[in-house]
Amino acid sequence: MKKLLLVSIISALGSLVAVAQYSIHSLSGDVKLKKGMQFVPVAKGTSLTAADVLELGEGASIEIFNTTNSQTYKCVKPGLSSVSGIIISATSLASNKGKSIRDNMNFSRSSASGTGHVYVESGMVKRTMATYDPEARNIEVDPRELSRFVVNALRNPDAVKDTECPAAFTHTPNPHGGLSFSIGNTLSSPIYFNVIKVADNAISKVCISELGQPSGSYVLLPAQTISREHLSPMAANERHILIMTHFNFDVDKLIEQIETTVQSGDNSIPDSSLNVYFSIL
Amino acid sequence: MAPKLLKALGITILAFILSTVLMRPFSFSASAFLSNPEKSDFAITDFYSIVADSRPVRTIDDDIVVINLNGLDREGIAQVLELMPLLSPAAVGLDVAFVEPRDNDSRLLAAIAGCPNLVMPVALNQNSGNGKFSLGEISFFADSTARHVPLGATNLPARYAKSTIREFRTFFPINHSIVNYTDSIPSFVVAVAQTARPSLAEVLARRGNTLEMINYPSRSFRIFNPEEIVGNAHLMAGKILLLGDTDDLADMHATPVTSTMSGVMIHAHALSTIIHNGYLDSFTKAQNLTLAFALCLIIVLTSVMLPIGIKGLIMRITQVALLYFVVRLGYSLFLDHNMVIDFSYALLMLAFGLFACDIWIGLTNIWLGLRRRYRKLVAARAQL
Numbered sequence: 193m194k195k196l197l198l199v200s201i202i203s204a205l206g207s208l209v210a211v212a213q214y215s216i217h218s219l220s221g222d223v224k225l226k227k228g229m230q231f232v233p234v235a236k237g238t239s240l241t242a243a244d245v246l247e248l249g250e251g252a253s254i255e256i257f258n259t260t261n262s263q264t265y266k267c268v269k270p271g272l273s274s275v276s277g278i279i280i281s282a283t284s285l286a287s288n289k290g291k292s293i294r295d296n297m298n299f300s301r302s303s304a305s306g307t308g309h310v311y312v313e314s315g316m317v318k319r320t321m322a323t324y325d326p327e328a329r330n331i332e333v334d335p336r337e338l339s340r341f342v343v344n345a346l347r348n349p350d351a352v353k354d355t356e357c358p359a360a361f362t363h364t365p366n367p368h369g370g371l372s373f374s375i376g377n378t379l380s381s382p383i384y385f386n387v388i389k390v391a392d393n394a395i396s397k398v399c400i401s402e403l404g405q406p407s408g409s410y411v412l413l414p415a416q417t418i419s420r421e422h423l424s425p426m427a428a429n430e431r432h433i434l435i436m437t438h439f440n441f442d443v444d445k446l447i448e449q450i451e452t453t454v455q456s457g458d459n460s461i462p463d464s465s466l467n468v469y470f471s472i473l
Numbered sequence: 474m475a476p477k478l479l480k481a482l483g484i485t486i487l488a489f490i491l492s493t494v495l496m497r498p499f500s501f502s503a504s505a506f507l508s509n510p511e512k513s514d515f516a517i518t519d520f521y522s523i524v525a526d527s528r529p530v531r532t533i534d535d536d537i538v539v540i541n542l543n544g545l546d547r548e549g550i551a552q553v554l555e556l557m558p559l560l561s562p563a564a565v566g567l568d569v570a571f572v573e574p575r576d577n578d579s580r581l582l583a584a585i586a587g588c589p590n591l592v593m594p595v596a597l598n599q600n601s602g603n604g605k606f607s608l609g610e611i612s613f614f615a616d617s618t619a620r621h622v623p624l625g626a627t628n629l630p631a632r633y634a635k636s637t638i639r640e641f642r643t644f645f646p647i648n649h650s651i652v653n654y655t656d657s658i659p660s661f662v663v664a665v666a667q668t669a670r671p672s673l674a675e676v677l678a679r680r681g682n683t684l685e686m687i688n689y690p691s692r693s694f695r696i697f698n699p700e701e702i703v704g705n706a707h708l709m710a711g712k713i714l715l716l717g718d719t720d721d722l723a724d725m726h727a728t729p730v731t732s733t734m735s736g737v738m739i740h741a742h743a744l745s746t747i748i749h750n751g752y753l754d755s756f757t758k759a760q761n762l763t764l765a766f767a768l769c770l771i772i773v774l775t776s777v778m779l780p781i782g783i784k785g786l787i788m789r790i791t792q793v794a795l796l797y798f799v800v801r802l803g804y805s806l807f808l809d810h811n812m813v814i815d816f817s818y819a820l821l822m823l824a825f826g827l828f829a830c831d832i833w834i835g836l837t838n839i840w841l842g843l844r845r846r847y848r849k850l851v852a853a854r855a856q857l
Contacts, residue, residue, distance in 0.1 A: 217533075255531075257533065261532075262532060262533045262534075262535050263530055263531065263532050263533070264530070264531045264532075264533060264693065265529060265530055266529035266530070266531070267529070281529075282529035282530050283530055285528065285529050285530075286528040286529055286530040286691075289801065289804055289805055289808065290801065292524045292525070292527065292528060292804075293524055293800060293801060293804055295524075295527065296520070296523055296524045296527060358544070358720075378544075379544075380721075380723075381722045381723070438722055467720070
C-alpha cells in the first residue's frame, strides 16, 4: 500500500507537465462535449481546452476548473457554450456587483432561487417522533427541494448513478415477478426512506409504490434492519424508486410537489446540500 | 445656509432619538428586506456572504485538503493516519476525539505517535461567570503521548445553540491546566495554523482579537474519501490536511452561506481565513453611527433646502438611491477590501430622517401657532 502510494506520487509529479489547463470539476444534468459533428457525454475530471464547445441541456449545470489559478467557473445556461465563453461569462457575472445584489434582494421571506433551506420546520411536533429522533423531531425535508431532486434524477438517471446508498441496501426480484428489498441502518443516526413508483416514465403521474409506506416515511434507527417483499407480479412498465434521506419527509407532500414541479416546468437545479439517496428497485 | 444647516442638524439628532426609542420594532425589517429566513439571528455579513457566495466563480483552496472519515472505525482511522508520513503534510488536524480507550487501540496509538505535525482536538465547557473554560472532552491518551501533540479547542462560538457560526475564537482562557496548557488553549484552527504556518499564526496573534470572522464566500476545498488518498496523493503532499466527518449530522451547523455545514468544513474555512490573510475588519459601532449620521444629515439637508413643490418626489428618489448606494458600498467594501459596514443603522436613519423632518415641521407649526395666539391675546389685553 505504501509502495503504491510512493509510486503514485512520483508518477503524478512526473505527469504534471502534461496536465490540461481546464477540466470538469462538477456537473449535473445533460452535458455533452462537441467532438467534430457529434456530441459525446462527459464526466467529472474530463480534460478540456479553451476552444472546446459544451452543450448544456435544460436544468443542467457545469463547473469548469482552471488549474492555473485553482478557480472554478459555473454555467447553468442551456445551449452551446465554449469553455472560454463560460469562463468569460462567469468572470463577468462575478464582477457585476449590482446584478449580484439585485439577484439576492427581494421583499419576501422565501428564497427566490429555491437554494436556501432544504430542511423546514414540520409544524406540530409529534410525540412519537420526539421519542424516536429527538434531535430532528421538528425538522422535515423541504418537499419542494426533494421534489426537484426526484424530478431531476428521473429525467437524468445517469447523473445520480454514482450516488451511493450509505446504508446496507439490497433489492431483488422474487421468483413470482414481485420485488423485495432489505435495508440495514449502519449509520449512527436514523434514516428515513420511502418507495414511489412511476409508470411509463410519466413523472407527473408518480404515486406510492406497493412497497412504500403511506402517510410519512419509513424510519430506521441505527443498527436496525427492515425487509419487505411484494409477492404478486409487478407491472413491467413501472419503475419503483427508493428515496432515502437523513430527516423525515412526508410522501404525500412529496408526491403532490412532484406533480406541481413537473406541471410548472420548474427546472431548477436541486440544492446540492440536500443529502438524498436514490435507487431504482 | 447656516440656519438651514443647523436646522438639518437638529432634525438629524431628533431622528437619532426617535430611532433609539423605536428601534426594536423595526429591527426585523433588515432581515425581511434581505429575505433572511432566520429572523432572530441575522448579521449584515450574512447578506454580503450570501451574495458573494452566489457568484459563479469560486476558488479551490490549494493549501487545505479535507479527508472525510465518515463511517470509519478506529482501525480505519489508524490506516488513514499511517499514510500521513508519506504525504509530508504541513499539518494534520484530526477532528476526532477518542474519549475512552477500547481494546485493540494499539494500532491507532502507534499511528498517532508516527503522524507528523499532528494537532488533536479538545472540547471545552464554558464556565458561567468568569468567562473561562474547563475541560470537556479530550482523547484518553492526550496526557500520555511520548511527544507533545498540540491541542486545539474545537468549540465554535455562536450567539446561542444551533445559531449561525460566523466567527472562530482565537484562544480560550482556562481555569485549570490541561495537559501542557496552563493559562489558555488555542482554538483548533489556530493550533493547526501554528503548526503549518507559524508566521501567519503570528499575524493573527498580533491582531489581538478574541473572535475573528470567518471568510466563507466563494471558497471550496478538495474533499477525499480514504480510498481516494492513494490516487490523489499529489494533491495532498505538503498540504494542510484536515481529517474529520463531513457527514456527521450531530456536527452540522448553520453558516451564513449554507444551512448545514459540518464542523470540519467550518474549521477549513476558518483556517483558510488565517492562511490566506482573509480577515474581515468591521467598522466600529462609532464609525457605523457616524456613517448613519452623515447619510441622515444629507437627506435631511436636502429636504430642508428643496422648495416644497418638488420636494416629495425628489426626497423619495433620493431615499431609494441612498439606500441602494449604502448596500452597494457595503458589499463592495466587503468583497474588495474585507471590510464590514453594518448598514442597518444607516438604513434605519434613512427612514427616520424624513420621519423626523415631518415631526419637526409639525411641532414647529404647532409652536408658531401657539405663539401667534399668545401674542394676539397679549395684544388684545393691552388694548383693553
